[in-house]
Amino acid sequence: MSVLLEFAMFPTDKGESVSDYVSRIILFIDNSGVKYQLTPMGTIIETETFDEALSIIKGAYETLENDCNRIYSSLKFDIRKNQDDRMVKKMQSIEKKIFNK
Amino acid sequence: MSVLLEFAMFPTDKGESVSDYVSRIILFIDNSGVKYQLTPMGTIIETETFDEALSIIKGAYETLENDCNRIYSSLKFDIRKNQDDRMVKKMQSIEKKIFNK
Amino acid sequence: MSVLLEFAMFPTDKGESVSDYVSRIILFIDNSGVKYQLTPMGTIIETETFDEALSIIKGAYETLENDCNRIYSSLKFDIRKNQDDRMVKKMQSIEKKIFNK
Amino acid sequence: MSVLLEFAMFPTDKGESVSDYVSRIILFIDNSGVKYQLTPMGTIIETETFDEALSIIKGAYETLENDCNRIYSSLKFDIRKNQDDRMVKKMQSIEKKIFNK
Numbered sequence: 001m002s003v004l005l006e007f008a009m010f011p012t013d014k015g016e017s018v019s020d021y022v023s024r025i026i027l028f029i030d031n032s033g034v035k036y037q038l039t040p041m042g043t044i045i046e047t048e049t050f051d052e053a054l055s056i057i058k059g060a061y062e063t064l065e066n067d068c069n070r071i072y073s074s075l076k077f078d079i080r081k082n083q084d085d086r087m088v089k090k091m092q093s094i095e096k097k098i099f100n101k
Numbered sequence: 102m103s104v105l106l107e108f109a110m111f112p113t114d115k116g117e118s119v120s121d122y123v124s125r126i127i128l129f130i131d132n133s134g135v136k137y138q139l140t141p142m143g144t145i146i147e148t149e150t151f152d153e154a155l156s157i158i159k160g161a162y163e164t165l166e167n168d169c170n171r172i173y174s175s176l177k178f179d180i181r182k183n184q185d186d187r188m189v190k191k192m193q194s195i196e197k198k199i200f201n202k
Numbered sequence: 203m204s205v206l207l208e209f210a211m212f213p214t215d216k217g218e219s220v221s222d223y224v225s226r227i228i229l230f231i232d233n234s235g236v237k238y239q240l241t242p243m244g245t246i247i248e249t250e251t252f253d254e255a256l257s258i259i260k261g262a263y264e265t266l267e268n269d270c271n272r273i274y275s276s277l278k279f280d281i282r283k284n285q286d287d288r289m290v291k292k293m294q295s296i297e298k299k300i301f302n303k
Numbered sequence: 304m305s306v307l308l309e310f311a312m313f314p315t316d317k318g319e320s321v322s323d324y325v326s327r328i329i330l331f332i333d334n335s336g337v338k339y340q341l342t343p344m345g346t347i348i349e350t351e352t353f354d355e356a357l358s359i360i361k362g363a364y365e366t367l368e369n370d371c372n373r374i375y376s377s378l379k380f381d382i383r384k385n386q387d388d389r390m391v392k393k394m395q396s397i398e399k400k401i402f403n404k
Contacts, residue, residue, distance in 0.1 A: 004343055004344055006309075006342070006343075006344035006345070008379070009178075010214075012212075012214050012218065012220070013217055013218035015215055015217075016214065016215035016271055016272045016383075018214070019393075019396050019397055019400060020400065022397055023397055023400040023401050026397055026401050027401050030401065037342070037343070038394055038397065038398070039309070039340070039342050039347060039394070040307055040309075040340070040347055040349075040389060040390050040391075040393045040394055041307055041309035041347050041379055041381060042309070042379075044342060044343055044344055046343075050159065050162050050166070051159070054155050054158065054159055057155065058151065058152070058155055061151050061180075065151070069181065069182045069183070069218055070179075070180065070181045070182070070218045071178065071179075071180040071181075072177075072178065072179055072180075072274070073176075073177065073178040073180075074176070074177050074178075074276045074379055075174075075175070075176040075177075075178075076173075076174065076175050076176075076311070076344055076345075076377055077110075077172065077173065077174040077175075077176075078171075078172075078173055078344060079162075079171065079172040079173075079174075080170065080171045080172075080319075081170045081171070082170070086343060087343050088343075090322075090343045091341055091342070091343055093322050094322055094325055094326055094329055094341065095341070097322060097323065097326040098326050098329050098330050098333065105242055105243055107208075107241070107242075107243035107244070109278070111315075113313075113315050113319065113321070114318055114319035116316055116318075117282075117315065117316035117372055117373045119315070120292075120295050120296055120299060121299065123296055124296055124299040124300050127296055127300050128300050131300065138241070138242070139293055139296065139297070140208070140239070140241050140246060140293070141206055141208075141239070141246055141248075141288060141289050141290075141292045141293055142206055142208035142246050142278055142280060143208070143278075145241060145242055145243050147242075170319055171319045173375070175278055175377045177210070177243055177244075177276055179243060181218075187242060188242050189242075191221075191242045192240055192241070192242055194221050195221055195224055195225055195228055195240065196240070198221060198222065198225040199225050199228050199229050199232065211380075252361065252364050252368070253361070256357050256360065256361055259357065260353065260354070260357055263353050263382075267353070271383065271384045271385070272381075272382065272383045272384070273380065273381075273382040273383075274379075274380065274381055274382075275378075275379065275380040275382075276378070276379050276380075277376075277377070277378040277379075277380075278375075278376065278377050278378075279312075279374065279375065279376040279377075279378075280373075280374075280375055281364075281373065281374040281375075281376075282372065282373045282374075283372045283373070284372070
């Protein structure tokens with residue numbers, strides 16, 4: 001099974017720039033050992049179980065909860081059985097369809 | 102603390118109509134005892150902790166996992182300290198601003 | 203055709219409470235004449251064309267652009283041919299499946 | 304101004320694999336000349352105006368509308384004044400904070 005999760009999480013009570021807070025989350029993800037990819041709009045992780053993905057969300061939240069009064073988060077899951085390594089393969093499949101035609 | 106979570110979750114391998122699958126999730130939420138509101142685009146729940154919200158997501162997923170090959174989900178959190186019952190109060194606050202002016 | 207759009211839009215450079223800004227958007231939507239429903243996590247509109255929904259998003263943005271330095275928005279579309287009035291019917295269909303069983 | 308838009312759009316009446324449909328959208332974006340980045344969960348574009356971003360969404364939808372009965376789309380905007388080229392700079396800022404510490 002492949003669980004792809006794209007998410008952004010940030011405080012909305014800290015003014016216009018929130019990169020200090022986002023950095024905490026990325027550092028947590030980097031330390032967690034999970035497969036991940038940074039994008040300009042969030043972070044994409046890939047796990048083998050749904051529970052593992054939920055535990056990353058929980059850990060991300062815990063990096064912010066102590067000093068943030070209001071936190072916003074937007075998430076998307078794409079979960080598919082009988083597949084793996086879709087972080088790489090999903091994009092290769094699209095790129096092949098488009099640019100090899 | 103008030104954790105508002107809006108989410109939609111559905112299989113994408115079951116054709117155009119997925120209301121049978123969505124119904125399972127709503128039934129699970131209804132049985133869970135959590136405060137919730139159905140909308141035409143998903144379900145909004147309110148919990149007092151982040152963990153409780155995550156456990157609802159986990160339970161929703163488990164109603165689909167056995168017979169769905171591909172599941173998509175989109176979620177938004179709005180988490181705020183020192184507030185409660187925002188499912189009601191957030192809307193009242195907006196409505197008051199707009200229509201009592 | 204039925205275009206359902208759920209969206210939230212708010213500035214992130216104005217501190218913890220943004221209801222003044224959200225109210226502008228709701229007021230714009232209310233004045234636009236489009237079918238809509240307020241939820242604790244955003245606004246759901248229903249239109250007959252995709253273009254009409256895009257024009258509402260554009261108008262919502264224009265209520266904020268002058269005095270907001272940073273704006274965040276999260277949106278979901280569910281577009282379906284050969285259906286109408288889903289703002290009501292989608293929920294009735296789910297509720298019937300769950301509670302009339 | 305920098306308008307970052309992350310979005311996914313796909314039919315839900317075409318079974319488990321939708322890469323043929325997603326490819327149409329990517330091809331449209333590639334031909335449009337807009338700055339973009341493919342991710343395993345969608346496409347990120349950067350434009351200088353909100354209208355330009357809306358026109359990309361409109362074009363993406365038009366690649367699917369003829370032969371899809373039901374279309375789902377999830378989108379996020381991050382719009383910021385007085386900044387540019389954030390597709391690159393936003394990530395550099397985060398990476399610098401994390402890995403140069």
